[in-house]
Amino acid sequence: MTVLDSKVPEGPIKDKWTNHKNKINVVNPANKRLIDVIVVGTGLAGGSAAASLAEMGYKVKSFCFQDSPRRAHSIAAQGGINAAKNYQNDGDSVYRLFYDTVKGGDYRGREANVYRLAEVSANIIDQCVAQGVPFAREYGGLLDNRSFGGVLVSRTFYARGQTGQQLLLGAYAAMNRQIGKGKIQMYNRHEMMDLVIVDGKARGIIARNLVTGEIERHSAHAVVIASGGYGNVFFLSTNAMGSNVSAAWKIHKKGAFFANPCYTQIHPTCIPRSGDYQSKLTLMSESLRNDGRIWVPKKMEDVEAIRSGKLKPTQIKEEDRDYYLERRYPAFGNLVPRDVASRAAKERCDAGFGVNETGEAVYLDFASAIQRYGKEKALVDGVKNPSKEQIIEFGEQVVEAKYGNLFQMYEKIVAQNPYKTPMMIYPAVHYTMGGVWVDYNLMTTIPGCYAAGEANFSDHGANRLGASALMQGLADGYFVLPYTIGDFLANDIRTGAIPTDSSEFEEAEKAVRERLDFFINNKGTKSVDHFHKRLGKVMWDKVGMSRNEQGLKEAIEEIRQIREEFWKEVTVPGGTNELNPELEKAGRVADFLELGELFAKDALDRNESCGGHFREESVELDGEQKGEAKRDDENFAYVAAWEWSGDPSTSNLHKEQLEFNDIELKQRSYK
Amino acid sequence: MKLTLKVWRQKDSKAKGQIESYQLDDVSSHMSFLEMMDVLNEKLISEGKEPVAFDHDCREGICGMCSMYINGQPHGPDSGTTTCQLHMRSFKDGDTIYIEPWRSAAFPVVKDLVVDRSSFERIQQAGGFISVNTSGNTQDANAIPVPKADADKAFDAATCIGCGACVAACKNASAMLFVSAKVSQFALLPQGKIEAKDRVQNMVAQMDKEGFGACTNTGACEAECPKGISLENIARLNREYIAASLTSDEH
Ligand SMILES: Cc1cc2nc3c(=O)[nH]c(=O)nc-3n(C[C@H](O)[C@H](O)[C@H](O)COP(=O)(O)OP(=O)(O)OC[C@H]3O[C@@H](n4cnc5c(N)ncnc54)[C@H](O)[C@@H]3O)c2cc1C
Numbered sequence: 001m002t003v004l005d006s007k008v009p010e011g012p013i014k015d016k017w018t019n020h021k022n023k024i025n026v027v028n029p030a031n032k033r034l035i036d037v038i039v040v041g042t043g044l045a046g047g048s049a050a051a052s053l054a055e056m057g058y059k060v061k062s063f064c065f066q067d068s069p070r071r072a073h074s075i076a077a078q079g080g081i082n083a084a085k086n087y088q089n090d091g092d093s094v095y096r097l098f099y100d101t102v103k104g105g106d107y108r109g110r111e112a113n114v115y116r117l118a119e120v121s122a123n124i125i126d127q128c129v130a131q132g133v134p135f136a137r138e139y140g141g142l143l144d145n146r147s148f149g150g151v152l153v154s155r156t157f158y159a160r161g162q163t164g165q166q167l168l169l170g171a172y173a174a175m176n177r178q179i180g181k182g183k184i185q186m187y188n189r190h191e192m193m194d195l196v197i198v199d200g201k202a203r204g205i206i207a208r209n210l211v212t213g214e215i216e217r218h219s220a221h222a223v224v225i226a227s228g229g230y231g232n233v234f235f236l237s238t239n240a241m242g243s244n245v246s247a248a249w250k251i252h253k254k255g256a257f258f259a260n261p262c263y264t265q266i267h268p269t270c271i272p273r274s275g276d277y278q279s280k281l282t283l284m285s286e287s288l289r290n291d292g293r294i295w296v297p298k299k300m301e302d303v304e305a306i307r308s309g310k311l312k313p314t315q316i317k318e319e320d321r322d323y324y325l326e327r328r329y330p331a332f333g334n335l336v337p338r339d340v341a342s343r344a345a346k347e348r349c350d351a352g353f354g355v356n357e358t359g360e361a362v363y364l365d366f367a368s369a370i371q372r373y374g375k376e377k378a379l380v381d382g383v384k385n386p387s388k389e390q391i392i393e394f395g396e397q398v399v400e401a402k403y404g405n406l407f408q409m410y411e412k413i414v415a416q417n418p419y420k421t422p423m424m425i426y427p428a429v430h431y432t433m434g435g436v437w438v439d440y441n442l443m444t445t446i447p448g449c450y451a452a453g454e455a456n457f458s459d460h461g462a463n464r465l466g467a468s469a470l471m472q473g474l475a476d477g478y479f480v481l482p483y484t485i486g487d488f489l490a491n492d493i494r495t496g497a498i499p500t501d502s503s504e505f506e507e508a509e510k511a512v513r514e515r516l517d518f519f520i521n522n523k524g525t526k527s528v529d530h531f532h533k534r535l536g537k538v539m540w541d542k543v544g545m546s547r548n549e550q551g552l553k554e555a556i557e558e559i560r561q562i563r564e565e566f567w568k569e570v571t572v573p574g575g576t577n578e579l580n581p582e583l584e585k586a587g588r589v590a591d592f593l594e595l596g597e598l599f600a601k602d603a604l605d606r607n608e609s610c611g612g613h614f615r616e617e618s619v620e621l622d623g624e625q626k627g628e629a630k631r632d633d634e635n636f637a638y639v640a641a642w643e644w645s646g647d648p649s650t651s652n653l654h655k656e657q658l659e660f661n662d663i664e665l666k667q668r669s670y671k
Numbered sequence: 672m673k674l675t676l677k678v679w680r681q682k683d684s685k686a687k688g689q690i691e692s693y694q695l696d697d698v699s700s701h702m703s704f705l706e707m708m709d710v711l712n713e714k715l716i717s718e719g720k721e722p723v724a725f726d727h728d729c730r731e732g733i734c735g736m737c738s739m740y741i742n743g744q745p746h747g748p749d750s751g752t753t754t755c756q757l758h759m760r761s762f763k764d765g766d767t768i769y770i771e772p773w774r775s776a777a778f779p780v781v782k783d784l785v786v787d788r789s790s791f792e793r794i795q796q797a798g799g800f801i802s803v804n805t806s807g808n809t810q811d812a813n814a815i816p817v818p819k820a821d822a823d824k825a826f827d828a829a830t831c832i833g834c835g836a837c838v839a840a841c842k843n844a845s846a847m848l849f850v851s852a853k854v855s856q857f858a859l860l861p862q863g864k865i866e867a868k869d870r871v872q873n874m875v876a877q878m879d880k881e882g883f884g885a886c887t888n889t890g891a892c893e894a895e896c897p898k899g900i901s902l903e904n905i906a907r908l909n910r911e912y913i914a915a916s917l918t919s920d921e922h
């Protein structure tokens with residue numbers, strides 16, 4: 001078995017990154033002009049990487065499948081971005097952010113990477129403000145903060161409910177500056193179809209122009225994959241419709257190990273599903289848990305009355321409500337981490353207390369926040385003895401200023417006014433902590449091939465804390481990759497442009513063409529979505545919020561069957577030389593069908609509960625933590641890195657043992 | 672409910688397009704408009720026909736990808752709503768719905784309902800940024816306080832999603848609302864003021880080059896903008912532009 005070399009630098013944790021930067025190879029500015037770098041993806045990770053690399057002088061080629069880099073899925077992030085600025089003077093520090101992230105990840109992340117993330121976090125905010133990102137501010141003109149789940153300080157920076165949008169537009173602007181200067185060549189509406197390896201190094205990609213269908217060869221000295229997460233393997237998720245695993249999967253099949261595929265984040269506060277035609281699920285940002293209280297009725301007769309429309313939630317008396325998070329986790333209350341909140345919602349709904357027709361919904365209630373803010377504002381505005389109505393009016397104004405766009409989004413989808421009646425929410429697939437295995441330099445197991453952002457596995461362990469994905473994406477792209485990539489590229493200053501007429505490019509292109517032609521010529525009987533929905537159902541039912549051995553074994557079998565049937569029966573209308581969305585989907589679903597199996601296999605292999613991965617066989621049996629997830633550090637404190645060997649069933653497992661020198665391994669308690 | 676859909680079909684940018692008629696019998700009022708389009712496409716595929724190509728991604732009103740001209744209105748009948756956020760409860764049984772792409776010389780049709788908005792990209796590349804490197808040597812984020820009112824206004828302008836509905840709504844196909852949103856965001860922030868003159872001049876010059884029409888203040892853009900981008904931004908752009916022209920050293 002190969003030993004995975006994480007390349008974590010020596011020395012005390014707080015000096016590792018500085019020492020590393022001082023020691024690694026650098027490329028001088030004149031030579032950077034001779035070096036090409038391909039960046040696949042223009043989200044926070046890819047966009048910031050492309051802009052930074054171009055600023056440093058590299059020749060960058062950027063790819064995204066949307067019609068503009070600004071539309072990458074990062075645009076949809078709502079709640080905020082963490083940074084250890086300690087502006088609120090509430091005891092925050094680099095160490096505390098590091099600690100919270102390692103603990104939040106249930107001790108399954110790599111310490112050194114997480115520390116570096118915390119270390120560069122403060123700089124991200126400086127950078128974004130300098131770029132003109134309009135973060136929320138207080139009346140004194142300084143930056144405002146809010147709290148997110150799993151932490152006891154206020155370190156989340158935000159731009160109303162559109163933080164991802166504003167951060168991405170910042171990175172997009174930085175890219176535009178370089179595109180205008182000719183330093184970045186931008187390929188919109190292009191999809192990476194495969195990686196090209198020459199002499200053991202990543203030297204280019206095959207891309208498809210999605211408008212003309214043309215297959216193109218692009219060479220470079222290094223390739224960065226920043227293609228986002230794979231939550232859409234569940235078909236229904238909060239991800240954008242086009243989010244996919246394909247770029248990451250293609251490099252996996254060419255030699256990049258895929259780590260911890262089973263680590264998925266199921267987000268507790270999403271709008272419940274409404275019907276079979278449903279195409280995606282919508283997140284209601286975690287920031288709402290700052291002010292919203294989660295509950296279901298205590299009494300079954302109230303549940304029934306609500307479902308049949310005889311009672312409204314606002315009519316349920318205070319003492320008849322079960323604020324189950326506050327009850328079970330008094331220390332963190334509504335702000336427990338996502339995995340804990342999701343399982344608690346499932347537990348109540350499985351017990352029959354779900355409040356909508358499907359029985360899969362709980363309330364998120366703003367009435368007490370509206371009261372509290374209303375009274376506060378009345379005081380501030382000098383309104384003496386405000387009436388009940390005035391208090392509500394004031395309170396609603398404050399809530400609107402904080403979460404207006406989220407409330408509006410909710411109302412558009414559900415057609416109910418969340419200022420007047422509690423929101424209904426239920427957990428949904430949201431984020432994937434697993435991804436391409438990378439070392440400390442963010443390099444995959446293929447030399448010259450890097451992975452950044454949600455596409456890699458590195459920082460969030462088995463559960464990501466809210467507002468940490470945006471931080472990681474920008475840390476990778478602005479502050480990590482631009483340094484570490486030089487270490488590899490320093491050997492390429494004399495290489496010269498990589499030719500695209502080699503046999504390696506030839507073969508890769510041929511394989512891509514054959515697969516596309518196959519889809520068009522197959523003329524089966526069922527659409528791509530038919531298979532994607534079936535896969536999604538198996539994943540949700542058996543590899544979702546709670547997993548067990550039998551279910552996982554069944555899932556593996558069922559996914560194999562769906563995959564076989566897919567290749568026989570899928571139909572893709574139209575041709576290859578045109579804009580053909582069905583053809584794009586077919587390729588992505590084919591990859592999901594392989595990933596899905598590896599995902600279930602990884603979940604089966606990890607016979608412990610940790611973070612978002614909950615194995616029913618592994619729970620605390622007694623004591624204060626009874627019923628909570630039980631981690632098994634003795635046997636599972638490792639990163640599971642899978643090596644492709646032709647079929648998911650025969651993939652080889654490599655283990656990177658995790659060492660915790662700076663944080664003591666403890667039971668993760670939020671009680 | 673039962674619906675008749677009249678959909679613009681056009682094979683590619685060179686082909687001539689035409690309206691085709693389709694019938695859907697079982698549309699739920701809870702569906703989103705795009706889910707209704709998914710149902711139509713599944714039906715077309717099962718009949719061996721080509722599905723309707725349309726742009727979409729986030730389906731929650733933020734990426735700016737979706738872009739349908741529905742019954743003569745960009746993003747359809749509801750105000751402050753993108754196509755993907757429109758729900759079928761806004762229609763009734765028996766309705767006929769016309770679905771067309773954005774119409775503007777600067778947005779050529781790529782296929783069916785998909786248009787080419789790269790003109791917007793080039794305008795942003797001409798000046799929609801602050802020239803600061805990502806070196807990590809910037810000053811502390813709180814070093815320059817920004818009055819909350821300015822920050823809020825800058826934010827409001829910055830929420831433009833670049834969808835192009837403003838252009839599609841305008842009888843002159845003007846892109847002023849879109850351009851003014853970016854110009855305003857930066858003009859309102861101390862960090863953006865430094866390059867304000869060049870920015871407004873370069874972005875406007877590029878806008879003119881792309882073939883967008885002139886603004887005659889009809890306000891259709893504001894009325895149809897799904898993000899409520901205000902006409903105040905156009906007024907601010909005009910002020911910035913005049914000030915820049917008066918004091919600029921360039922000719
Ligand atoms: C609704 C929602 C809200 C969220 N809110 C928050 C939040 O408040 N705070 C937080 O920290 N995190 C949040 N997250 C998570 C966070 O937004 C994502 O993890 C993060 O934005 C991912 O960024 P990325 O750059 O890795 O990838 P993405 O932004 O997903 O970008 C992927 C890019 O890759 C391109 N691409 C993919 N495949 C290919 C291919 N084959 N060829 C060419 N290009 C390709 C795409 O075009 C795109 O440009 C949220 C996520 C969701 C779904």
Ligand code: SF4
Nearest residue numbers: 831832834835837896
């Ligand atoms: S100004 Fe409004 S309509 Fe125009 S592109 Fe921006 S969001 Fe769309």
Ligand code: FES
Nearest residue numbers: 728730735737755
């Ligand atoms: S699909 Fe993203 S805004 Fe409509």
